[in-house]
Amino acid sequence: MSTETVAARPVVDSARLKAWLPKYGVYAAIVLLVVYNIFFTPYFATWSNLRIQLIQVAPIVIVALGMALVIGTEGIDLSVGSVMALAAAFIPLYLGYGVVAAILVALMAGVAVGLINGILVAKVGLQPIVATLALFVGGRGLAVVISEGKLVDIRNDDFLYLGSGDLLGIPVLVWIAALLVLVVAFVVRRTVFGRRLLAIGGNRPAAELAGLPVKRVLITVYVVCAVLASIAGLLSVARIQSSDASSVGLLIELSAITAVVVGGTPLTGGKVRVLGTVAGALLMQLVIATMIKHNLQPSTTEMVQAVIILIAVYVARERKTR
Amino acid sequence: MALLEVIDVSKIFPGVRALDQVSFTLKPGEVHALVGENGAGKSTLIKVLTGVYQPDGGELRYQDEPAQFGTPMDAQRAGISTIYQEVNLVPLMSVAQNLFLGREPRRLGLIDRKRMDREAGEILSGYGVTTDVRRQLGTLALGAQQMVALARAVMIDAKVVIMDEPTSSLEPREVQTLFGVIRDLHARGIGIIYVSHRLDELYQICDTVTILRDGRLVHTGRLADLERIKLVSLMLGRDMAEVRREGATAFSGAATADAGAAPVLRVRELNSRHKLHDVSFDVRPGEVVGLGGLLGAGRSETIKAIGGAYHLDSGGIQVDGKDLKKPTPERAVRFGIAVQPEDRKAEGIVPGLSVRENIALAVLPRVSRFGFVSDAKVDEIVDRYMKRLRIKASSPDQAVGDLSGGNQQKVLLARLLATGPKVLLLDEPTRGIDIGAKAEVQSLIDELAAEGLGVVLVSSDAEELVEGSDRVVVLRDGVVVGTLTGAEVTTEDLMSTIATEAPREH
Numbered sequence: 001m002s003t004e005t006v007a008a009r010p011v012v013d014s015a016r017l018k019a020w021l022p023k024y025g026v027y028a029a030i031v032l033l034v035v036y037n038i039f040f041t042p043y044f045a046t047w048s049n050l051r052i053q054l055i056q057v058a059p060i061v062i063v064a065l066g067m068a069l070v071i072g073t074e075g076i077d078l079s080v081g082s083v084m085a086l087a088a089a090f091i092p093l094y095l096g097y098g099v100v101a102a103i104l105v106a107l108m109a110g111v112a113v114g115l116i117n118g119i120l121v122a123k124v125g126l127q128p129i130v131a132t133l134a135l136f137v138g139g140r141g142l143a144v145v146i147s148e149g150k151l152v153d154i155r156n157d158d159f160l161y162l163g164s165g166d167l168l169g170i171p172v173l174v175w176i177a178a179l180l181v182l183v184v185a186f187v188v189r190r191t192v193f194g195r196r197l198l199a200i201g202g203n204r205p206a207a208e209l210a211g212l213p214v215k216r217v218l219i220t221v222y223v224v225c226a227v228l229a230s231i232a233g234l235l236s237v238a239r240i241q242s243s244d245a246s247s248v249g250l251l252i253e254l255s256a257i258t259a260v261v262v263g264g265t266p267l268t269g270g271k272v273r274v275l276g277t278v279a280g281a282l283l284m285q286l287v288i289a290t291m292i293k294h295n296l297q298p299s300t301t302e303m304v305q306a307v308i309i310l311i312a313v314y315v316a317r318e319r320k321t322r
Numbered sequence: 323m324a325l326l327e328v329i330d331v332s333k334i335f336p337g338v339r340a341l342d343q344v345s346f347t348l349k350p351g352e353v354h355a356l357v358g359e360n361g362a363g364k365s366t367l368i369k370v371l372t373g374v375y376q377p378d379g380g381e382l383r384y385q386d387e388p389a390q391f392g393t394p395m396d397a398q399r400a401g402i403s404t405i406y407q408e409v410n411l412v413p414l415m416s417v418a419q420n421l422f423l424g425r426e427p428r429r430l431g432l433i434d435r436k437r438m439d440r441e442a443g444e445i446l447s448g449y450g451v452t453t454d455v456r457r458q459l460g461t462l463a464l465g466a467q468q469m470v471a472l473a474r475a476v477m478i479d480a481k482v483v484i485m486d487e488p489t490s491s492l493e494p495r496e497v498q499t500l501f502g503v504i505r506d507l508h509a510r511g512i513g514i515i516y517v518s519h520r521l522d523e524l525y526q527i528c529d530t531v532t533i534l535r536d537g538r539l540v541h542t543g544r545l546a547d548l549e550r551i552k553l554v555s556l557m558l559g560r561d562m563a564e565v566r567r568e569g570a571t572a573f574s575g576a577a578t579a580d581a582g583a584a585p586v587l588r589v590r591e592l593n594s595r596h597k598l599h600d601v602s603f604d605v606r607p608g609e610v611v612g613l614g615g616l617l618g619a620g621r622s623e624t625i626k627a628i629g630g631a632y633h634l635d636s637g638g639i640q641v642d643g644k645d646l647k648k649p650t651p652e653r654a655v656r657f658g659i660a661v662q663p664e665d666r667k668a669e670g671i672v673p674g675l676s677v678r679e680n681i682a683l684a685v686l687p688r689v690s691r692f693g694f695v696s697d698a699k700v701d702e703i704v705d706r707y708m709k710r711l712r713i714k715a716s717s718p719d720q721a722v723g724d725l726s727g728g729n730q731q732k733v734l735l736a737r738l739l740a741t742g743p744k745v746l747l748l749d750e751p752t753r754g755i756d757i758g759a760k761a762e763v764q765s766l767i768d769e770l771a772a773e774g775l776g777v778v779l780v781s782s783d784a785e786e787l788v789e790g791s792d793r794v795v796v797l798r799d800g801v802v803v804g805t806l807t808g809a810e811v812t813t814e815d816l817m818s819t820i821a822t823e824a825p826r827e828h
Contacts, residue, residue: 191693192686199683202672209631209669210684210737211655270674 022264022316026279029308033286041293049289051171055239057285058177059084059232061278063252064259065184066225068277071260072188073201073221074269075121075128080256082139083113083226084233084249089143091159091234092152092243099158103234110230111223113139118219132222136253143245151244154237163238173235180228185274194272197221201269258284258305262312284308323386325350325513326371326402326482331380333366340366342537343380348482350511353504355524355545357517358534359557359617359782364517367534368484371515372404373397385481403475404484411471413460417451418442420459421474449473450499465496472503476512483507484515489523490618493596501527519618520799521550521821533557550821557616558784558817573764573789583607584643586776587659587745589628592637597623598800601637605745605776610767612791613780614816620800621780622664625747628778629661630654641744655684658744662734662751664780666727670734673723677715678704680722681736707736712762728759735766745776752786764790784813796820 037044063080070077087106094102113135120131154160165172188194196217200207208214229249237243263280265273284305291301326348333341341363348354358364369375370382373391382389384400391397411420419426421442426433442455449469451462459467468488475483489497504527507514516528524531524545531545533556541548541556585604592601598620605611613621626632628639630649639646641657654661663669672680682689682700689699704718711732715725722733731751738746748767752760767790771777781787787794794806796819804819806812 190695192690192695193693195679195683195686195695198675199672199679202674203669205669206663206672207683209629209651209661209663211652211741212683213652270672 023276025315026263026276026283026312030279030283030286033283033290037286037290037293041290044293053285053289054174055171057281058171058173059236059239059249060252060255060259060285061177061281062180062232062235063229063249064256064263064277064281065180065274066228067253067256068260068263068265068272068274069184069188069197069221070128070225071201071257071265071267072197072269072272073218074204074267075218075221076132076257076267077117077222077225077229078129078132078253079113079117079135079139080225080229080232081249081252082136082143083110083229084236084252085140085143085245086110086113086146087230087233088237088243088248089147089245091237092154093146095154095156095159099156102159106230106234107227110227110233114223114226115219117226118222121222122215122218140245147243147245149246151242153242155241160238160241163235163241173239176231176235180231181274181278188272188274193217193220198270198272201271203270255281255284258309261316262308264312264316266316280312323350324348324383325352325385327381327383327386328367328371329381329383331367331370331377331382333363333370333375334378339537341370341377344534344537344539345380346532346539346542348513348515350481350513351508352530353508353514353516353528355516355518355528355531356534357519357524357531357553357557362534362557363537364534365486366537368404368486368515368517371397371482371484372402398478401479401481402484403478403480403482404486405468405471405475405488406486411459411467411474414458416456417446417453417459417462417470418455420470421445421455421477423474425478445473445477446470449503450496465492468492469496469499469503472500476507480512482513482515484517486517487519487618488516489518489520490596497523519616521553521616522799522823525550550823551818554616554817554821558782558813573768573786585640586642587628587778588638588640589624590638590640592624592627592639593635594623594627594633594800595635596800598627598634598637601797601800601802603795603802603805605778607744607774607776608771609793610771610777610779610791612787612794612811613778613797614784614787614794614806615797615820617782618799619797619820621797622749623800624797625661625749625778625780626663628654628745629659629747631661631663655741655743658742659747660738660741660743660745661747662731662738662749664749664753666730666734666754671722671730674721676719677708677713677722677725677733678718680733681707681740684737685740703740704736707740711736711739711766726756726759728755728763731755731759731763735763739770743775745778746770747778749780750782751779752781752783784816788813788816 043049067077067080086109090105090109091102094105116135117132120126121128162172167175196212199212200214200217204214233249236248259281260277261267262283263273263276265271265277287304287308288301291304324347328344328346330343330345331341332339332343344363344367346367356364366375370377373394373396389400391400412423418439422438427437427441428434439455446455449472451466451469453462453466459470488500492500504514518524528545530543531548532542533540533553535557583606586607587605590602592598601620601624603611613624615621623632627634630651630653639649641659644657646654646657672683678700681704685703686695689696689703708718713732713736714729722730725733751767752763767777767779779787779790788811791811794811794816795802796804796806796816798820803822806815806819
């Protein structure tokens with residue numbers, strides 16, 4: 001072997017690592033954490049523990065899917081938690097008309113919020129963070145007003161099945177989340193809407209000049225995001241068997257954004273990593289679970305989460321070579 | 323004695339010599355025009371003067387002392403002020419606050435608002451701005467904002483004021499006010515570097531001129547001694563040696579238009595405030611119509627307006643006899659208009675997406691069913707255009723951002739052609755691409771015209787424009803000042819049409 005190749009090798013390796021880390025780093029981290037837990041955490045590798053973890057992470061995954069789409073357009077949606085609260089508030093009001101009616105009303109609340117967000121962003125031209133801030137604040141307020149600030153117990157068994165039932169031994173909640181992951185992954189990869197979304201996020205002026213219906217696509221993205229959030233909202237109600245508009249989905253926008261970022265989707269738009277987002281949500285869930293099992297303070301957990309986010313953003317940062 | 327002196331300054335960027343041993347002298351009280359086309363090095367020179375860039379060679383002298391400006395702040399403190407095209411003030415603060423930002427009059431340690439407002443009003447009235455100084459700056463017209471910027475620059479004891487296209491957003495009346503201010507500065511011994519492409523203005527207000535081309539100094543001297551036609555040819559012309567080395571363009575020169583055919587594109591009296599005034603022309607199938615003129619003449623605006631991407635106050639656009647009402651890019655594409663924007667990176671390609679997706683972007687509905695994209699149909703289109711345009715990529719899945727400029731441009735053209743356009747609007751199609759790709763793009767334009775497309779071509783390269791076009795419509799300050807046809811389509815005729823003096827009306 002000549003000296004030249006010896007000298008060149010580490011350079012190539014670090015370049016490879018740089019390309020590899022943002023794409024697969026999150027999966028590697030999950031594997032590491034799982035291996036650690038199998039050896040050092042009692043009762044970790046049990047079926048019941050896995051169930052709990054998956055049930056807890058499912059709503060975050062669903063919200064994060066919508067967030068990933070919005071972030072793919074170089075936007076952000078802060079209102080997802082409020083949408084969950086709105087959905088939660090409507091469920092007990094309309095359960096009397098049947099499960100389907102209640103769910104439809106909850107979804108319509110999502111559509112309405114999404115339309116408002118989308119129009120503010122696409123037509124009025126507000127920055128996404130400002131546009132969605134309005135409903136982040138106002139949406140939950142409205143939800144509390146609708147539910148008159150009361151915590152309502154839900155006793156409709158059909159509805160509760162969504163949150164606590166099993167299908168083929170796996171919680172229905174997890175099935176729904178998995179199905180939505182597949183649908184969103186398919187939409188991003190295979191549909192006209194998905195391709196346009198990425199082009200708009202990648203270069204909006206270019207997308208406009210190419211004649212794409214930019215405003216329509218943007219509005220649709222915010223509607224999809226809000227509808228996914230309302231699904232997460234009604235599932236959360238079904239799981240905890242009560243509706244409390246003041247607490248459902250609180251701070252979930254941060255968990256969702258974290259999942260998206262840790263999963264390798266850049267905040268600069270133009271790219272959506274659906275499976276990465278799921279992995280991002282799983283990783284954060286695992287971290288929290290691990291910390292709790294080892295009796296660490298929630299404050300410590302938060303700091304560890306912060307470090308992970310920083311690492312993810314650092315790894316994914318744009319190389320400024322040109 | 324010189325106020326500001328640049329001696330043999332060079333500035334090198336990876337792959338480009340942006341400034342190649344340029345020298346330049348500004349005397350006190352002098353109004354010095356700095357001109358050149360895109361890429362000539364004007365902006366780089368200004369950035370060197372204002373401390374944004376450090377020169378890679380040569381010397382900077384200020385007030386007869388060697389000078390070095392590490393940051394824009396250093397240059398400003400030394401008395402070099404720049405007024406940019408886009409006003410760099412704080413739009414949400416009041417006019418008076420902007421004027422006094424960082425130097426507010428104080429009373430008992432607090433800002434003396436009354437005095438500040440009063441003084442601001444007095445100062446600004448000298449600049450023809452008679453607005454309530456407590457208004458937010460952002461609510462003022464752009465011209466007035468520019469005056470505030472100028473007043474601020476002069477207030478902070480500027481000895482040198484650099485104006486980069488100061489009149490591009492001004493009304494004729496405001497231009498006269500600006501000139502009044504410039505004459506006043508001139509009388510006070512302040513040196514002014516004036517960057518503009520409006521020849522009439524240059525001859526009205528400037529004493530001396532420095533012309534840059536391709537990063538090199540091509541001329542400096544008294545402006546009054548330089549004929550307009552000479553000035554234009556110095557700006558646009560290329561060295562004969564260079565032409566011989568690169569060879570002429572790849573255009574065949576054969577006209578392919580059927581002179582009797584009905585126009586495929588009719589443009590009637592396009593108007594857009596400050597930028598376009600009654601621009602009209604026709605393009606027949608198979609014809610390449612060039613838009614000539616200097617930077618800022620309204621060529622890009624015309625093209626974008628036809629493509630629905632630039633605001634029009636009035637005007638008519640017809641494709642194949644059908645009116646394109648309320649043009650938007652979406653509607654224009656549907657009418658068969660394809661626009662290749664000037665700035666490929668900012669408005670053309672989507673760098674993160676693959677070659678494949680970039681090409682298919684504008685035709686997605688046509689290659690899909692019920693919203694699902696058919697890979698087979700996409701592959702067919704991508705394959706056809708990658709072959710036809712000889713796009714060199716490792717695979718159709720390579721990200722466009724990783725390709726060379728020439729291949730990026732071809733991908734963009736492939737996207738346009740995939741839409742099956744009737745009219746192709748090309749804004750600087752060969753800028754920043756290598757010679758081989760340039761020749762390929764040029765012969766492609768010929769081919770497309772021969773197939774019956776109407777083509778509108780904008781190019782700052784006078785030879786490319788003249789050789790590529792069957793007809794050239796010459797614009798100046800947003801007005802059509804002449805049309806060259808047949809034997810008139812030569813660089814000489816182009817330059818003399820650009821250089822003709824504007825009729826004296828204001």
